[in-house]
Amino acid sequence: MKAVIYTKYGSADVVQLKEIEKPTPKDDEVLVKVMAASANAYDWHFLSADIFLIRISGGGLFKPKNPRLGADMAGRVEAVGSSVKQFKPGDEVFGEIGAWGNGAFAEYVCCPEKAFTLKPVNLTYEQAAAVPMAGLTALQALRDTGKIQPGQKVLINGASGGVGTFAVQIAKYFGAEVSAVCSTDKVEMVRGLGADHIIDYTKEDFTKNGQKYDLILAVNGFHPISAYKRALTPKGIYVMAGGSVGQIFQAVLFGSAMSESGGRKMGSVMAKISRKDMGVLKELLETGKIKPVIDRCYPLSEAKEALRYLGEGHARGKIVITMEQEKEA
Numbered sequence: 001m002k003a004v005i006y007t008k009y010g011s012a013d014v015v016q017l018k019e020i021e022k023p024t025p026k027d028d029e030v031l032v033k034v035m036a037a038s039a040n041a042y043d044w045h046f047l048s049a050d051i052f053l054i055r056i057s058g059g060g061l062f063k064p065k066n067p068r069l070g071a072d073m074a075g076r077v078e079a080v081g082s083s084v085k086q087f088k089p090g091d092e093v094f095g096e097i098g099a100w101g102n103g104a105f106a107e108y109v110c111c112p113e114k115a116f117t118l119k120p121v122n123l124t125y126e127q128a129a130a131v132p133m134a135g136l137t138a139l140q141a142l143r144d145t146g147k148i149q150p151g152q153k154v155l156i157n158g159a160s161g162g163v164g165t166f167a168v169q170i171a172k173y174f175g176a177e178v179s180a181v182c183s184t185d186k187v188e189m190v191r192g193l194g195a196d197h198i199i200d201y202t203k204e205d206f207t208k209n210g211q212k213y214d215l216i217l218a219v220n221g222f223h224p225i226s227a228y229k230r231a232l233t234p235k236g237i238y239v240m241a242g243g244s245v246g247q248i249f250q251a252v253l254f255g256s257a258m259s260e261s262g263g264r265k266m267g268s269v270m271a272k273i274s275r276k277d278m279g280v281l282k283e284l285l286e287t288g289k290i291k292p293v294i295d296r297c298y299p300l301s302e303a304k305e306a307l308r309y310l311g312e313g314h315a316r317g318k319i320v321i322t323m324e325q326e327k328e329a
């Protein structure tokens, strides 16, 4: 089968499309023909090792230990192991397979059944592949870390990208009054997702305009943690999803020290793969409460271009990679 491979850290130029052995499912595994995958900042971090933690936390100090990329996927079950109970050949599934070694940028993946959830019936494979990591992060950041409540004033910084486009819609679903921060040419797209107020970060700095928020989700840092703290109401909560190494360390290591007893809380989210939450997202998608936003689709043979665009960090929602076999179908 064809798969995207990288054997050294670097830019999108280091990835190659190679022919590798098609996996065979073990007793507890499901073999899925991948129809679409989506690219996440996560893939960029593994590819470039821009966050040193990747190298020292098992990714490989000087070169990647695992040559495979891609966590989010959607596809059709081709075969199941003897002890698999929940899926049968032909089932349409989606999932995030990062915990099982990545590899979604390929024609097939083979993982334990808990990696997969039945695909939302109303979504294409491309749309379904766009959901898992960004959708789970947005949901868990707002609901679990942010303790979102109806009527709260919630600000999403980085509202136009993968995580942000889900976060705006999920915050609206929870009944919040949503302020979304994005650049000029994304304003109308983000408004279309239901944001109540849009702040164009090229024209206005929300940390300096005197507005206060009950909950701020910083999709990618972008401001010093102290500036976020100033923009919180007296019991407001700050949640950081990503950012520079310095911002990540600040939020993870000093977040609790910067938090006030009975007052403002400064924290971060580390999204967990959860089938329960995949079920929550499936329900929200099937009832039309949220929808994936896809910027561009690239065929697997152009994965390099997809990763290059991802690395620019200004996607309008999600970047999707489609498999050649879907074209044939």
Ligand SMILES: NC(=O)c1ccc[n+]([C@@H]2O[C@H](COP(=O)([O-])OP(=O)(O)OC[C@H]3O[C@@H](n4cnc5c(N)ncnc54)[C@H](OP(=O)(O)O)[C@@H]3O)[C@@H](O)[C@H]2O)c1
Binding pocket: 040, 041, 042, 133, 134, 137, 157, 158, 159, 160, 161, 162, 163, 164, 181, 182, 183, 184, 186, 201, 219, 220, 222, 240, 241, 242, 243, 269, 270, 271, 272, 310, 313, 314, 315, 316, 317
């Ligand atoms: N903690 C976790 O579990 C977890 C899970 C998933 C992702 N993440 C992290 O979350 C971050 C975002 O992921 P993503 O998939 O949403 O990335 P993405 O799709 O690349 O989106 C990034 C967004 O940031 C916006 N942006 C760029 N500069 C900005 C600025 N100065 N102010 C405000 N917004 C700005 C861009 O909007 P414009 O194009 O409008 O500039 C872009 O849409 C990454 O760092 C990723 O590693 C963390």
